[in-house]
Amino acid sequence: MNQIPSLVAVFAYLSLLTVGGGMAAYPEMETLTVDVHHWVTSQQLVHFYSLGQMAPGPNMNMVAAIGEKVAGPLGALAVLLAFYAPTGLLTLLVGRIWTRLAAWPWRTSIQQGMSPAALGLMLAGALTFGKSSLEFSKPTGQMIEFNLIEAVVAVAILLLVLRTKLNPALLILACGVVGVFAHL
Amino acid sequence: MSDAAAPAPTPQTPETTATPSSATASQASVAEIFLAFLLIGATSFGGGAVAYLRSTLVAKKQWLDDKTFLELYSISQSLPGLNTTNMAILAGDRLCGWMGAAAAVLGVVLPGALLMTLAAIAYGMHGERPIVTSALHGVAAGATGLIFATFIQLASKSLRGWIDLVFIAAAVLLVNRLHVSVLYVLIALAVVGTIIYRPGSRAAQSEAA
Structure with missing residues (x-):
């Protein structure tokens, strides 16, 4: 069955939720791609996000990987267009109007009101991703509810990013090396 | 600010044929915009492309001033869409109209999108190997730490009091506990937030003060 129309519908919808960053859409992405459409498992979604974290540019380019898995390179292209075109057009139009609305008092209200909403959705997405990334099944099939080593790595990176000026991209690569040696 | 990875400034040869446009005066052609954003798209690692965008657009190319x-950036954060792609569209539009916006967003997305498509093909072939899953689980753990660090950095910069904390708690409760669709949570919080910070309200005034 041709999945491309469903891919386009899902990712166009998800793109509208990415206020303040891609993480806001992560809970809904997990629901739709894992539970509803069974395109990927929650582990594969975590893996794709991790690959996106290592790729240059916006890490939400990882949506291309879902499209590729479901419908090949054409699927990747369809998902990318669906994910970037509708919000892109919206930004182009609103960006032009926005500048002309500098004196409109509600403009400030919308910006001030959106800020905590975006922060809240980002934390909600971070919690969903963190939960899925810390629980996983071993290659042997044995299900691990919570992986202590991964939690330690996550907290270590959190502190290193906040307290040092180390390059986050290098820290992320180092985590991959730690993963291999710790047989995560 | 981690601009450690910013490339060293290279002297720019001035574009003599460029026609100065209105507003924030630019000397950028569509091709130049595409190449500049392609470079950002190919070299910005680890999220937080804002530092890369700023070093290119403001410092290196001087296409935008800091205020613009x-x-x-504040517009890009209030709209759906990724900060990086929204910034590309808004900056590209300022510099060269809708063609500039299209060139900028295409440039910034293309390298990563191409790489992710190739990565998915490779993952389809080797994704089950233990060494691959182990490495990716390590990266996922690191990414979790990085996302929470980014949240803390943003929150410490933009939190304005207990109202914002209530918003964050509500979002987490509705999405993570009650599994309400993000769409409804987003609409509800945006509407309530805008009303709380409505013109003349105490919340909006304490912000302005």
């Missing part, structure tokens, strides 16, 4: 950059 910050204004565009």
Whole structure:
């Protein structure tokens, strides 16, 4: 069955939720791609996000990987267009109007009101991703509810990013090396 | 600010044929915009492309001044879409109209999108190997730490009091506990937030003060 129309519908919808960053859409992405459409498992979604974290540019380019898995390179292209075109057009139009609305008092209200909403959705997405990334099944099939080593790595990176000026991209690569040696 | 990875400034040969446009005066052609954003798209690692965008658009190319950059950034955060792609569209539009916007967003997305498509093909072939899953689980753990660090950095910069904390708690409760669709949570919080910070309200005034 041709999945491309469903891919386009899902990712166009998800793109509208990415206020303040891609993480806001992560809970809904997990629901739709894992539970509803069974395109990927929650582990594969975590893996794709991790690959996106290592790729240059916006890490939400990882949506291309879902499209590729479901419908090949054409699927990747369809998902990318669906994910970037509708919000892109919206930004182009609103960006032009926005500048002309500098004196409109509600403009400030919308910006001030959106800020905590975006922060809240980002934390909600971070919690969903963190939960899925810390629980996983071993290659042997044995299900691990919570992986202590991964939690330690996550907290270590959190502190290193906040307290040092180390390059986050290098820290992320180092985590991959730690993963291999710790047989995560 | 981690601009450690910013490339060293290279002297720019002035574009003599460029026609100066209105507003924030640019000397950028569509091709130049595409190449500049392609470079950002190919070299910005680890999220937080804002530092890369700023070093290119404001410092290196001087296509935008700092004030315009910050204004565009605040618009990009209030709209759906990724900060990086929204910034590309807003900056590209300022520089060269809709063609500039299209060139900028295409440039910034293309390298990563191509790489992710190739990565998915490789993952399809080797994704089950233990060494691959182990490495990716390590990266996922690191990414979790990085996302929470980014949240803390943003929250410490933009939190304005207990109202914002209530919003964050509500979002987490509704999405993570009650599994309400993000769409409804987003609409509800945006509407309530805008009303709380409505013109003349105490919340909006304490912000302005």
